[in-house]
Amino acid sequence: MITAILSQDLDIQTVTSAAWIGGAPMLCVTFGIILALLAEVIPTLAAARPLAFVGSLLAALFFELALITDPQGLIFQGTFRADSASSSWGALFVTAGLLSWLYSQRYYKLEAPFKPEHDILMLCSVLGMMLMAGAEDLLTFFIGLEVLSVPLYALASFRRVRNQSVEAGLRYFLLGAFAAGLFLYGAALIYAATGTFRLEELREVGIHSKLGIAGVALMASALFFKVSVFPFHFWVPDVYQGSPTPVTTFMSTGTKAAAFAFLFKIAFMLPESSAGTLAIISLLTMVVGNLGALVQTDLKRLLGYSAVAHAGTLLLAVTASLVGDPLPDGPLDAALYYMAAYVFTACGAFGLIATLEGDGERFTRIESLRGLGQRRPVLAGALSIFMLSLGGFPATGGFFGKYFVFSSTLRADMMFVSAIGVLLSVIALGYYLRIIMTMWMQPAKKDVPIPSAYRPSSSFATGMCVFFVFALGLAPGWFLDRLL
Amino acid sequence: MANFLFYLMALGAVVGSLGVVGSKNPITSILSLLGTFFCLATIYLLSGFQFLAAAQILVYGGAVMVLFLFVVMLLNLGNPDTSAAPDFIGKRRVPIAIATSICLALLTFIGVLGQGDVQAGNASLAEVDTITGLAELLFGSFLLPFEAGSILLLSAAVAVIVLAKRERSQADKPQTSDTGEAVR
Numbered sequence: 001m002i003t004a005i006l007s008q009d010l011d012i013q014t015v016t017s018a019a020w021i022g023g024a025p026m027l028c029v030t031f032g033i034i035l036a037l038l039a040e041v042i043p044t045l046a047a048a049r050p051l052a053f054v055g056s057l058l059a060a061l062f063f064e065l066a067l068i069t070d071p072q073g074l075i076f077q078g079t080f081r082a083d084s085a086s087s088s089w090g091a092l093f094v095t096a097g098l099l100s101w102l103y104s105q106r107y108y109k110l111e112a113p114f115k116p117e118h119d120i121l122m123l124c125s126v127l128g129m130m131l132m133a134g135a136e137d138l139l140t141f142f143i144g145l146e147v148l149s150v151p152l153y154a155l156a157s158f159r160r161v162r163n164q165s166v167e168a169g170l171r172y173f174l175l176g177a178f179a180a181g182l183f184l185y186g187a188a189l190i191y192a193a194t195g196t197f198r199l200e201e202l203r204e205v206g207i208h209s210k211l212g213i214a215g216v217a218l219m220a221s222a223l224f225f226k227v228s229v230f231p232f233h234f235w236v237p238d239v240y241q242g243s244p245t246p247v248t249t250f251m252s253t254g255t256k257a258a259a260f261a262f263l264f265k266i267a268f269m270l271p272e273s274s275a276g277t278l279a280i281i282s283l284l285t286m287v288v289g290n291l292g293a294l295v296q297t298d299l300k301r302l303l304g305y306s307a308v309a310h311a312g313t314l315l316l317a318v319t320a321s322l323v324g325d326p327l328p329d330g331p332l333d334a335a336l337y338y339m340a341a342y343v344f345t346a347c348g349a350f351g352l353i354a355t356l357e358g359d360g361e362r363f364t365r366i367e368s369l370r371g372l373g374q375r376r377p378v379l380a381g382a383l384s385i386f387m388l389s390l391g392g393f394p395a396t397g398g399f400f401g402k403y404f405v406f407s408s409t410l411r412a413d414m415m416f417v418s419a420i421g422v423l424l425s426v427i428a429l430g431y432y433l434r435i436i437m438t439m440w441m442q443p444a445k446k447d448v449p450i451p452s453a454y455r456p457s458s459s460f461a462t463g464m465c466v467f468f469v470f471a472l473g474l475a476p477g478w479f480l481d482r483l484l
Numbered sequence: 485m486a487n488f489l490f491y492l493m494a495l496g497a498v499v500g501s502l503g504v505v506g507s508k509n510p511i512t513s514i515l516s517l518l519g520t521f522f523c524l525a526t527i528y529l530l531s532g533f534q535f536l537a538a539a540q541i542l543v544y545g546g547a548v549m550v551l552f553l554f555v556v557m558l559l560n561l562g563n564p565d566t567s568a569a570p571d572f573i574g575k576r577r578v579p580i581a582i583a584t585s586i587c588l589a590l591l592t593f594i595g596v597l598g599q600g601d602v603q604a605g606n607a608s609l610a611e612v613d614t615i616t617g618l619a620e621l622l623f624g625s626f627l628l629p630f631e632a633g634s635i636l637l638l639s640a641a642v643a644v645i646v647l648a649k650r651e652r653s654q655a656d657k658p659q660t661s662d663t664g665e666a667v668r
Contacts, residue, residue, distance in 0.1 A: 015627070023628075030635065037642075076628040117646045124639035131632055143629045147636045154643030169647075189594065214594055 015076075022072035022082030022134075025060040025090055029127045032056025036120045053101060053119045057094050057126070064090040078200060079140045080131075088336050089133040089261040096253040096343050097126040102461035103351035104246035110161055111244075118158060121151035122250065129254055133261035137197040138187040138219075141262055145183065145226075148258060149176045152251060156243040168242025175225065175235050183222035189215030190269075199265060207269050216269045223266075226259035229315050230285040233308045237292070240304035241364075245354035248300060252307045252350065253343045260314055260339065264332050267321050278319040279417045285312030286424040293431045299353055299364050302431060303346070306390060309428055310342055316414075316421055317405045323412040330411060334404035337479070341389065341397030341472045348465030349386040352379060355458045366435060371444025380439045382462050389469045391432040392425050397472030490530050496523035510556045514549065521545045535618065 020027075035052035039045040067087035074081050101122060108115060124147060131144025153176060157169020191197060193212030194205050207216060225232040240248045270278070289309025296302040314335055321331035356379070357364060373380040389396035402425060409418045472479060500523060503516030521544045528537040622630045 033635070033638070077625045079626065079628045114646055114649075117642050120642050121639060121646065124635060124642070127632075127635060131628075139626065140629045140632070143632045143636060147632055147639060150636060150643055151639045154646045157647065160647070211594065 018072040018082075019075040021063075021070075022067065022075040022080065024063040025067070025087075025094070026127055026130050028056050028060040028063060029123055029130070032060075033120055033123045033127070036116060036123065040116050040120075049116055049119070053123065054098070056123065057098050057101075060126075060130075061091055061094045061098075064088075064094060074136060074200070078198060079137050080134045081136045082134055085264075085332060085336070086130075086134040086261065089257060089339075090130050092257050092336075092339055092343050093126050093129040093133070093254050096250055096257070096347060097122055099343075099347040099351065099461050099465065100246045100250035100253075102457045103249055103347070103354045104244075105457040106455050107244065107246055107354050107357075108159075111159055114158070118155065121155050125151040125155070125250070125254065129258035129261075132258040135262065135265075136199050138190070138199075139197055142180075142183060142187065144258075145180065148255065149180070152176075152247070152255065155247040156239060156251070158244050158247060162242075164242040165244060168239045171235055171242075172239045179222040179225040179232075182218050182225075186215040186218030186220075186222065189218065191215075203268055207271075212269075213271060216266070216271075219266065220263075220270065223259050223263050224281075227256050227263065227311045227314070228308050229311050230281050230288055230308075233285065233288065233311075236308055237296075237301045237304040240307065241298060241300045245300065245350055245357055248304075249347050249350035249354065252303070253339075253346050256307070256311060256314075257339045257343065260318070260335060263318055264321065264335065267318055270322055272322060275319055275322045278315065278322060279414065282312045282315035282319060283417065283420055283424070285309065285315060286421060287312075290424055290428045290431075293428070296431075297366055299366055299369075299435075300350075302366070302435075303349060303353075306428065306431070307346065309424070310338075310346075310390075313402065313405055313421065313425070314338055316409050316417065319417075320405075320408040320412040320414065323414060325408050325412045327408070327411060330408045331405075333480070334401075334408045337404050337472070337476070338401030340479070341401040341469065344465045344468040344472070345386050345389040345396075345398055348382065348462055348469070349390065351458060351461055351465070352383050352386070355379070355455060355462075366438055369435065369438045370442040371439075373440035375444060379462075382466055384436045384439065385466055385469060387432040387435050389473070391429040393429075395470070395473045397469045399473055400476045401472075486530055490527060493523040493526045493530070496520075497527070511553070514552050514556065517552070518545060518549050521549070535615070 032052050032055065035045075035056070036049055039049040039052055064087045067082055068084045068091070071083040071087070073083065101119065104115075104118065108118070111118075128144045128147030128149070128151075131147060132141055135141035135144055153169055153173040155169075156172045157166045159165035187197070190202070190207065190212055193209045193215060194202060194207065196202060196205070207213060221232065224230075228236045240252060243251065286309050289305050289307070289312060293302050293305035293309065296305060317331040317335040317338070320334075325331050353364060369380075369383075372383075385396065389398035392398045392402040406418050406422060409421070497520050500516045500520030504513045504520065507513045507516060521540060525537045525540040525545070528540060
């Protein structure tokens with residue numbers, strides 16, 4: 001009986017060598033998860049825990065960088081595409097994971113016994129992002145979205161003793177579940193309209209029926225929630241403020257990059273007539289983000305609103321790809337460059353807040369930064385560099401990110417939209433410069449203690465961030481030639 | 485007949501899920517959920533997915549439901565003090581009405597749009613609804629999402645531990661007299 005079943009000729013293709021290579025980054029991360037779990041159980045392996053995390057992510061980074069120049073195309077029976085774009089996005093996710101991990105060292109006090117679970121959840125989340133960026137059908141993408149989100153729900157409420165953190169987790173969970181529902185409904189409508197889930201076949205068939213377009217709209221709304229653009233951005237400041245800062249670091253960079261990676265993939269489904277709506281949404285997002293940030297007194301909330309504004313700028317790149325940039329890969333490359341600069345800048349900025357925060361919440365308010373320039377000049381200098389880069393100051397990575405996005409929108413003949421976008425970016429400088437002024441020009445209050453936490457891992461991470469912010473700002477050609 | 489049964493079951497599923505969120509007694513909630521699962525299984529059966537229907541009844545209607553009921557009864561949540569429970573619907577009449585009408589409008593909109601637009605899927609029933617066919621789909625075409633699903637379950641398990649487990653430093657301390665309180 002059993003031999004009869006076994007001898008049945010199943011039509012299952014074996015995993016090809018291209019699939020091994022293309023899936024190597026995901027395999028590395030999976031091995032990291034398994035190793036970290038084992039290290040939890042076997043006492044003698046306890047020392048290997050950080051090694052499992054860093055080692056697996058570094059190996060994944062190596063493979064992602066190798067895949068950029070040596071793309072493998074469609075693998076896993078057409079459910080995943082390992083091309084240079086998905087690998088570039090993948091490298092960004094891994095970088096965001098590594099940087100947030102470095103900043104999370106010694107951040108947690110009460111929750112320190114749960115640090116291994118923290119690391120494992122972070123690895124799972126990185127894996128989900130990789131799946132999202134490479135997904136070639138809606139099912140794979142949805143699983144990736146959930147693998148990304150489920151760990152983040154727990155991570156957001158990781159500081160269970162603080163109500164704010166629990167509230168952030170619950171809020172993120174409820175809205176995330178809502179977004180997942182929207183996505184599934186949209187995907188079901190697309191299936192009903194076209195009879196397929198595969199992006200490859202959808203590209204051939206195209207989406208013409210109204211039913212399919214309704215599905216695309218629902219799906220886009222779910223992604224808009226994840227990237228936090230205008231009508232779906234209300235959760236951002238609360239969740240960013242309530243979550244532990246290293247988790248915010250990861251959430252603001254990785255999640256956004258992963259959702260944008262897929263938004264670019266499904267941009268072909270959006271009807272061309274929706275370009276105007278998209279442009280309006282991006283501009284409104286920038287307005288809401290920038291004006292919201294202007295009035296904040298809490299640093300994490302401010303950076304949350306600034307993250308909303310940045311999402312608006314990135315959505316302009318999606319709009320440009322829809323309108324038709326004469327350079328076929330122009331908008332995607334611009335978005336990748338923008339996101340690369342944003343990953344290093346935002347990781348550095350949030351990470352420094354985590355460093356300042358230590359255990360208390362004292363240093364999350366802007367006014368608590370007063371006099372930091374005199375007391376901790378190196379730290380204040382690094383934070384100033386990140387603020388300038390977020391504002392798009394020349395010689396930093398943020399400048400070229402904005403430059404590439406706006407030149408892409410200009411190529412797509414969106415003069416008016418680009419002009420307003422640039423203007424709004426200038427407004428943004430207002431609140432970034434306010435932070436710098438507070439640090440350097442206002443004297444410290446007497447009773448505020450000097451932040452003393454010195455952590456080698458976060459100093460290393462800050463050094464890396466500063467280096468790459470300048471490298472991306474001074475040598476854009478090098479990165480464009482090699483990595484895009 | 486089949487159409488009538490479908491609408492009956494769809495209505496049952498909606499009513500059941502409303503019962504899950506609306507009921508104050510957890511046991512009623514769970515039984516409504518069971519009803520929803522049963523209706524869904526019937527819809528699968530009507531669509532020709534016998535294996536899926538059987539799995540739905542066995543796994544969800546059987547195993548998962550028993551776990552739910554077991555936990556609720558073990559924690560003695562079955563008899564809540566209804567006077568203290570917050571009146572969920574009463575305070576939020578307007579938002580709930582708005583949300584419901586938006587949902588209904590969306591449904592009607594899509595129902596009107598969908599007339600004649602629906603395409604048949606490219607996976608034929610005979611292919612899917614055998615063990616061999618399912619295996620080919622799971623370990624062939626959809627190998628990657630299937631394997632990723634295992635990571636999803638794993639991460640969910642770890643997430644639950646993070647959220648639900650007590651601090652280790654406290655758990656390691658020897659318990660004195662008040663063990664019942666400590667377990668809770």
